[in-house]
Amino acid sequence: MQSEIKLLSEIVRGPCNDYCPERKHSGENGIVECFKARLVILDNHQEEGINYTKTFTPVAKMVTVRTVLAVAVAKAWELHQMDVHNAFLHGDLHEEVFMKMPPDFSASQPDMVCKLRKSLYGLKQAPRCWFAKLSTTLKSYGFQQSYLDYSLFTLHRKDTQLVVLVYIDDLIIVGNTPTAIKHFKLYLSTCFHMKDLGVLKYFMGIKVAKNSTGIFLCQRKYALDIISEASLLGVKPVATPLEQNHHLSLAAGQLLSDPEQYGCLVGHLIYLCFTRPELSYSVHILSQFMQQPRIEHWEAALRVVRFLKGNPRQGIFFARECDLQLYGWCDSDWASCPLTRRSVTGWLVQLGDSPISWKTKK
Amino acid sequence: MATTTCVLKWLKGILSNLGVVHDKPMTIRCDSQAALHIAKNPVFHERTKHIKVDCHFVWDEILKDNIRPSYVPTIAQLANIFTKALGEMQFETFLGKLGI
Numbered sequence: 495m496q497s498e499i500k501l502l503s504e505i506v507r508g509p510c511n512d513y514c515p516e517r518k519h520s521g522e523n524g525i526v527e528c529f530k531a532r533l534v535i536l537d538n539h540q541e542e543g544i545n546y547t548k549t550f551t552p553v554a555k556m557v558t559v560r561t562v563l564a565v566a567v568a569k570a571w572e573l574h575q576m577d578v579h580n581a582f583l584h585g586d587l588h589e590e591v592f593m594k595m596p597p598d599f600s601a602s603q604p605d606m607v608c609k610l611r612k613s614l615y616g617l618k619q620a621p622r623c624w625f626a627k628l629s630t631t632l633k634s635y636g637f638q639q640s641y642l643d644y645s646l647f648t649l650h651r652k653d654t655q656l657v658v659l660v661y662i663d664d665l666i667i668v669g670n671t672p673t674a675i676k677h678f679k680l681y682l683s684t685c686f687h688m689k690d691l692g693v694l695k696y697f698m699g700i701k702v703a704k705n706s707t708g709i710f711l712c713q714r715k716y717a718l719d720i721i722s723e724a725s726l727l728g729v730k731p732v733a734t735p736l737e738q739n740h741h742l743s744l745a746a747g748q749l750l751s752d753p754e755q756y757g758c759l760v761g762h763l764i765y766l767c768f769t770r771p772e773l774s775y776s777v778h779i780l781s782q783f784m785q786q787p788r789i790e791h792w793e794a795a796l797r798v799v800r801f802l803k804g805n806p807r808q809g810i811f812f813a814r815e816c817d818l819q820l821y822g823w824c825d826s827d828w829a830s831c832p833l834t835r836r837s838v839t840g841w842l843v844q845l846g847d848s849p850i851s852w853k854t855k856k
Numbered sequence: 857m858a859t860t861t862c863v864l865k866w867l868k869g870i871l872s873n874l875g876v877v878h879d880k881p882m883t884i885r886c887d888s889q890a891a892l893h894i895a896k897n898p899v900f901h902e903r904t905k906h907i908k909v910d911c912h913f914v915w916d917e918i919l920k921d922n923i924r925p926s927y928v929p930t931i932a933q934l935a936n937i938f939t940k941a942l943g944e945m946q947f948e949t950f951l952g953k954l955g956i
Contacts, residue, residue, distance in 0.1 A: 558870060565874050642869045655875055733948070736941040772951055775938050818876050820867055822884040822923070824860040825935035840938025841860040843867060851863055854938045 533596055535616035545591050551621040552644040554661045556768050560711075560810075560850040562646070562659055563702075566668045567709050568816035568846065571655075573694035573702070574667040574675055578628075579687035581663030585613035585623025621662065631685050632658060635678070664697055700769060701809075708848075711769045712809025717802050720762045724799045731804030732797060735776040742779055743833050745790035756787040759795050766802075769809040771852045773798065775840065778854040816846030831856060860884055861917050868922075881921050885928040887936075895925050 540546050566573055578584070591610045595603065613623040629639060632647045637658065640646040649656040656678060657668040665682075669675040682688050694702050703710045721727055750756055763777045776798050783791045824841040831838065836856045843851040864882045871878050886892055895914050917923045936942065937950045 557867070561867060561870050562874065565871065565876055569876075640870070640873045642866060642873065646870070646873060648873050648875070650875060657874060733944040734942065738941050738943055740941055772937055772947070775941065818871070818878070819880060820864055820871075820878060820882045822860045822864050822882060823928075823933065823935040824884060824886055825933055825939050826888070827939040838939045840935045841863065842935050842938065843860070843863055845867075845871075851867060852938060853863075 532615050535591075535593060535614050537616050537618045540591070540618050545589055546617070546619045547589065549618045549622055551625045551662075554645040554659050555643050557851045558643045558646055559659060559661075559666070560812075560848075561845065562657060562666065562668060563709065563711070564812045564816065564845045564848045564850055565818070566657075567812045567814055567848075568818055569670070570814065571668050571670050572672060572675060573704075573709075574669075574679070575691040575694045575697055576665045576667060576679065576682065577689040577691055578663040578665070579689055580615075581686075582613055582615050582617075582620040582624050584686055585620060585625075585627050587611060587613045587617075587619075587623060589619065591617065624663070625660070628660060631682075635681055661698060666694060666697065699765075706814075708811055708813040708815075710809055710811050712807050713766055713769050714807040714809075716762075716766060717806040720759070720766065721799055721803055721806065723762075724759065724796060726796065726799050726803060729800055729803060732800045733804065735773055735798045735801040736779065736794065737797070740779075740794065741832075742791060742794055743782065743831060745783075745788045747789040750787045750789065750792055753784075753787050756792055756795065757784050759799070760784065763795070763798060771810070771842070771849055773801075774852055774854045778838075778856075782856075810849055812848040813846065816848060818846060820845060861914055861923055864923060865917070881924040884923050884925045885933070885935075886925055887928055887930045887933040889927065892925050892927055 563573070565571075587610050593608045593610060593614075595606060595608060610617075613620040617623075629647070633639065635649070636651065637647040637649045637656070640648060645660040647658040647660070649658075653670075654674040655670045656674055658678075659666040659668075667675055667678065669678070679688070679690060683690075693704075696702065699713055699716045701712050701714060703712070760777065760780050763773060764781065767773050767777055776794075780791060780795050780798070821844045822841065823844075824839065826837045826839040828837050834856070838854060838856055840854045841852065842849060861884070864884070868878050868882065894911060895918060914923075914925075918925070930936070934950060934953055937947070942950070
């Protein structure tokens with residue numbers, strides 16, 4: 495925590511309750527890379543209108559991430575990744591917030607409080623402050639914010655082209671020339687404490703593997719974690735995620751005693767859909783029963799996990815050879831839900847041969 | 857079909873932001889002949905009372921030559937995997953075609 499306060503005083507250049515949870519920060523292979531301790535504000539003491547107003551912050555849509563990657567591969571652009579150290583500490587705070595002295599400092603001046611000038615972790619508006627700061631920084635470099643996805647920034651200058659995708663403090667940087675990327679990275683490092691992670695390999699739990707024909711995205715580790723959490727590492731895999739002609743919405747079995755466990759598992763599966771379009775339908779069905787999961791639903795969810803067991807390293811592939819044309823596929827199953835009589839619509843959009851957007855919707 | 861059109865239009869915008877020009881009409885493949893006929897002929901259809909807005913939206917886009925619907929037999933319909941639980945055989949063929 496001392497290092498964080500040191501960094502803070504560097505940022506603020508001036509004077510600067512709570513608790514500091516120590517958190518493990520693990521990397522791709524599950525090896526602990528470092529321990530972190532943070533000064534965290536108790537946000538439940540913040541009052542709306544006084545200590546904070548707006549808290550919304552945009553994050554990159556998954557579809558945008560896939561589209562950017564697919565285009566970058568097709569155009570043979572370079573993919574880089576950068577991470578911001580203590581991102582939320584950089585945001586400027588406009589509201590008036592006071593904080594009790596941190597534990598180590600309170601002894602010397604017991605009746606003083608701190609007025610915050612920069613945002614701290616735990617503040618309700620911290621992500622918003624950080625995003626505002628980052629987007630002004632990018633715009634002053636010449637980037638344009640996309641109106642279609644606010645976390646996508648693009649720069650066209652003569653023959654250089656740069657694209658930056660922001661996911662809170664993770665930046666994916668795509669560019670057609672290595673020098674442009676290098677310059678941009680240097681610029682960012684002068685503004686924030688950056689960590690250059692080099693060529694894009696692993697972000698948000700997704701592994702990016704590159705070869706001469708294209709790139710491959712997979713969430714193998716995430717899938718294995720799900721399987722081991724459900725303690726199904728030793729079971730026999732199944733070929734399909736869901737039984738044919740299931741009647742899950744009419745299930746009348748016993749209610750689960752621990753619905754949270756079900757919600758947790760389905761939540762994991764939803765995130766896994768990022769690289770596994772084939773799970774989309776099963777997850778769509780399973781997530782309808784989050785409120786009142788029954789024993790049949792739990793068994794169906796475990797079946798999806800058993801399906802994962804069959805091939806945990808499956809993912810999506812973006813080919814280098816791509817005509818950059820969009821192809822849509824749409825299908826609907828007429829009045830297939832026996833409870834609401836609503837139809838299920840599913841669509842898939844491919845860029846060339848790479849699947850970039852899909853959805854199942856009732 | 858209307859939602860697919862929306863998504864296609866949005867993606868086209870994203871692509872143009874990335875500097876990719878997409879000037880050809882985008883293909884939508886659908887396995888329902890009825891839906892295709894309704895989409896192609898802007899005439900009164902007796903049974904399409906509740907989907908009017910969607911319908912007009914799709915017509916407009918077709919007239920602007922933004923999208924082009926085309927028929928695909930159900931066996932080759934990739935989107936099938938998103939609307940129903942399939943058997944093992946079908947499931948694996950679709951997986952292969954999806955490029956995953």
